[in-house]
Amino acid sequence: MPKLGMEPIRKAALVNATIVEIGRSGSLDVTVGQIARRAGMSTALAHHYFGSKEALFLAAMRHVLSLYGAEVRGALGASVGPAARLNAILRASFSPANFRADVVGAWLNFYVLAQTVPDARRLLTIYQRRLRSNLMDCLRPLAGRRAGAVADGLGALIDGVYLREALAPKPSDGVAAVQIVLAYLAAELGQGAVHAG
Amino acid sequence: MPKLGMEPIRKAALVNATIVEIGRSGSLDVTVGQIARRAGMSTALAHHYFGSKEALFLAAMRHVLSLYGAEVRGALGASVGPAARLNAILRASFSPANFRADVVGAWLNFYVLAQTVPDARRLLTIYQRRLRSNLMDCLRPLAGRRAGAVADGLGALIDGVYLREALAPKPSDGVAAVQIVLAYLAAELGQGAVHAG
DNA sequence: TTTTTTGTTGATTGACGAGTCAATAAACTT
């Protein structure tokens, strides 16, 4: 049975299974056994490829963040002008791929992981910085000196909406979520453009 | 050594120790032993008084939420008019007592707990509902039919700011936190509506 | 005084889970 070149396939399956299991159970207390079973292999194999549970968790986190990053980049590539680019970032943040129940659940737990595991914290910090920088690029022309404050508000708001989605009894489609963020933006820009400075 | 009337004292000490330990370690993976040691007693005694780790966690959660509720009620009692009352809620939300590093860390982990433990979810839902209702009372006169949307945004934003504080390398004093939320409010309501006491 | 209630803990149990190991098998290399 053993075919060659299994490593990347197995690793991808494990990373996926990790996200699903963490999201489904809503906790980091998932056993390597659960993850491996969902990925269709033995626990020993999971350890063989990742060495430790922590490494597997970090890989899963990296994957979620890189998917998100890719989606943002894609949306940005097709958008011209600060307002359109801002919209693109927000649309990507609440796209069906990123706003899936298990992904949001995993996201929340990665925040928890970041409290204990320095590497996890590093990853989250990078994500936050990149988001802020992307937002700032769009906001500077739109909000002037208030760009920084608006970017901070937007970042926190996005995280907050994710947090509430994680707790929501039934998954939403993300439309209501974007709506909240867009309302904030409209308010800030409508007023900020006038009162800038 | 056994004095009488220890039960409430021991329970309070355990609840406090639970919050501190969860906040400090940034995780629900705290042993009853750690908590009991910090509270100055044996693990057996902790089990004697609470029966189970889960019950202890729930008691700690109830305590955090009730402290917060009390602070909000106190601040509301001293405030007249929607704008002032809105300010009171926000001030209470980021008061030194509630915005302490370990409390915020515990808060985040209670969100995680709520994913698995129905009772924990119930508690959080009650908190969210009460907050929303309080916000709505203030917002209806100020934001009219948009009150609902603004309340949802505010709720999410507060949680988001908490979330970011949990991840922050160094604890902030809460002033910057309120600032973000106030900026949101100002934007949504239009300037001047919010600068009461 | 005896009994009961309340407080308290060290020691133990029982379960569970991360990580390791030895062994097996199929493919590639020489």
Add this chain to the structure above:
DNA sequence: AAGTTTATTGACTCGTCAATCAACAAAAAA
């Protein structure tokens, strides 16, 4: 064909931890 590398797993070790138990201590009640 012999040897090497990659894939794969069942069984095992070792530690940890929630929960229980048996016992002891002191105050209150009888």
